[in-house]
Amino acid sequence: MKVKAISRSASTYAPQGTTSAPVPRNLNPALHPFEKAREYTRALNATKLDRMFAKPFLGQLGNGHVDGVYTFAVDPKVLNRVASGSGDGVIKLWEMTDRSEVYAVRAHDGVVKDMCYTDDGRLLTCASDQKVKLWDHPSNMQQESTRDGVSPIMTYLGANSFNSITHHRYDKIFATASSSITVWDVLRSDPIQTLSWGSDSITTVRFNQSESSILASAGTDRSLVFYDLRLSIPVTKLVTTMSTNCISWNPMEPFNLATGNEDHNAYIFDMRKLDRALNVLKDHVAAVMDVCYSPTGQEVVTGSYDRTVRIYNAREHGHSRDVYHTKRMQRVFSVAFTPDAKYLLSGSDDGNIRLWRAKASERSHVRSTRERMKLEYDEALKKRYQHMPEIRRIARHRHIPATVKKMAETKKIELASIKRKDENRRKNEKNMPPRVPERQKVVLKRID
């Protein structure tokens, strides 16, 4: 007789006096029944936990401003400094590590319309008082001067009130927008170049940070104009259905830009192919006032007149990934990503500057390997089962203000009605123009 029976020694499988007992694995599927059902349950739990931990609001910067916050400047090279400009002409510099105020100064007599950082970390502000001011880096200032009052190192005088300002990536020039676009040398008080196409006032102008001589501007005449400084003439003009409020270039893909429009949508355009938008980002129920690309170029954040901030995946379907709002947040006029892409800033009419997490359920502490692996596993599970009805419902559910919800419903009905009418006409009328794709609707005319 040859015989052998399973005989495990307890000393190897459960050694005494140690906490690290061996964990033998056997991947035989019969030992792991209900594989799919269990995985689905885990995915469901992970989705629920994600929503439970979704606490996006971190707090406000200092005590905010007295008037509405209409603009931000984030230095892409520095993580801890952010400047903000308010309706009463005050600019404030913020220390992000403890959300405190570094200095506040009444810089202008009118509304601070726009501000930006120069390549060497100095701050440029423009306002409706027809002035542009250059402010030095606080480390170069005298200690007492920051406390008592800061004075600009340069003031540039213009003929009209300024709407927007943008600095070149590395040359010492900047461009301002008023009734025309003016290009300035930082070291000279007179403009070096003036660009214009059309007569209406220009609301925003932005330098492309990668293809650095390209300049995009948007005006109240519903135009989106592209200039090349090497040619010193406008290149292309795009007329859209409604006017564009803001522009943000994609930092990773130099030819793509996001624009926020009066028609409640944000659009992503390819500079090379302007006859249609690359993507239409919907969901807002009022005009999009500011738009900002994430430093990764993957996401877009928008602030709107409907008092909400929305985050979109720029490449995916055009609905927001998340929506942020608070009871006291008024109309949002400025949004920005911090340079590490982890946080968002929103400035609104109520004078507060709010700091948000870019991913609502993410926490920034140092993670143990076990925790990290668990999160990665959960992420993979959520992705795998994202189309299951229950999981999709939970993942998509957001609480939004009643007014916004109501407005969204009304808008939906209105749009459906327009569509229905169009369809009815198509059924009964001859010689109707062909249907225009949603991404093409925004473009009225393109002039080269």
Next chain:
Amino acid sequence: MDSDDDETGPVALARHTTAAAKTTLQKRQKMSHTDATEEKAIKAFQHDAVKEYGRGARVPVKSIKAKRLRENMKRMENKYREGAIQAKATELLLEETPGYLEAEGLEKTYQFTQKAILKEVDVGTAKKGFELKLPTFGPYCIDYNRTGTDLLIGGRKGHVAAFDWRSSSLHTELQLNETIRDVKWLHNSQFFAVSQKKYVYIYDLKGIEIHCLKKHIEVTHMEFLPYHFLLGTIGNAGWLKYQDTSTGNLVCEINTKMGTPTSMSQNQRNAILHVGHAKGTVTLWSPNTTTPLVKMLCHKGPVRALAVDREGYYMATAGQESLISVWDIRTYKKVHSYSTPTPANSLHISDRGLLAIGWGPHATVWKDALRTKASSPYLQHLTPGNIVEDVRFCPFEDILGVGHAGGFESLVVPGSGEANYDALELNPYESKKQRQEGEVKMLLNKLQPEMIALDPDFIGTLDRRKPEEKDKERWQEAEKRIDEKIKIKNRQRGKNSALRKYLRKSGKKNIIDEKRLKLEGLKEQRQRLAKGLAESKREELGPAVARFYRPPAR
């Protein structure tokens, strides 16, 4: 020079290349031989891996027209394949090998007595074969917990004992002075359920009565579904009841309408309960339907015992006519059958597919008896004078527990148990902390009763039905709902009928939905009846014309 070179060059080159080609060809032939065998071995390995660890048939990727989807599916399929191959590769790390018992020369394995086997095996295993003589309160039904560390025995006349059989330390012993029909461990070795004379009780490991399940009356058989935390019971009245042991809710009660059940077992693969009945049928139940999922006629008389193998492929049933039939439960067809001298009392299938049969005072074990027809048993054991009540294999051990009229016996059956356990699933050597953590994990991953279906992997699959079929089902469901809701008295006289009143009261007169259509249908039917017309338009038209009649679209 140039011309010289030009003349000699190509010739020399040609010579050189032919020589080189010859040698490389030889080399390549040699190489290719070894390469080919190696490649073949790799192919065979991959084939085995996909077969054992794969997740079903490959999706035919080439027929997908959408480019992006095709690439995604291709990537997914490759991932699955890679995963299967890697899983197969981990077999190298398995530490234990399964047991075996082989006869030499003229010996037959079924001739070996326990005494002879215990003499040959190592000391550790020899200790595992033991006998408990408990002649007073028998016969005993038994249950091993899921990790195989603890044993629960229940004597018909009221004796219950729970103990760690490896260290032979008693957890608890109860004298209940009541009939005990079945005992069952719950999700771990901390709680167990006992079906007593009238109700089912749940005790903890110290023997303290925690719950009395008054909804479960005169229960004869119990099964615990560990991943769903469901205790399934069936009693003399033939009501199958599912109790959620984590929340305490009674999930459902189903009347089997088949009288007193004779046996019950669970399919570990899909958590379906198999119930054997007195008329020879076996019915398959899930808590989601009020009718059995499958009804099989297995025997001519009562189905005395049932067992399903771990993979959920085979079911063994024992009938009153002394036959044991093996069924393929993927096709619901009989594979083959064995006979026993007297009808079997109990059946169980081990993790590695050994079939244990308790009949009369005997316990017989058959090897390779499910897929193929075995000619002779693997092992036999006789407990003279004691009728065997219950046979159960111990998980992860080569042990067969036999509960009989005179107590309990633990038999060594080499090759019955799964040698390599997965510590993250079930760990026989877990510490207290691990057990506690495992319990929390189990509760977090608890499956909902709705997930129980014949195919356990249906979650996440596509509903391939046509939209019309789906619609039809929706209609039927809606109608059913409405039928439940509407209870209208059939008053004959007067205009103010209950139906009219209902229609009036329910308001929303301009909304036409399923309910409204149903009600209007009812109204029309009644009107026709009142007028003395046929019940439906179709009937009125008569058989010749009715086939041309199309009911108005909904």
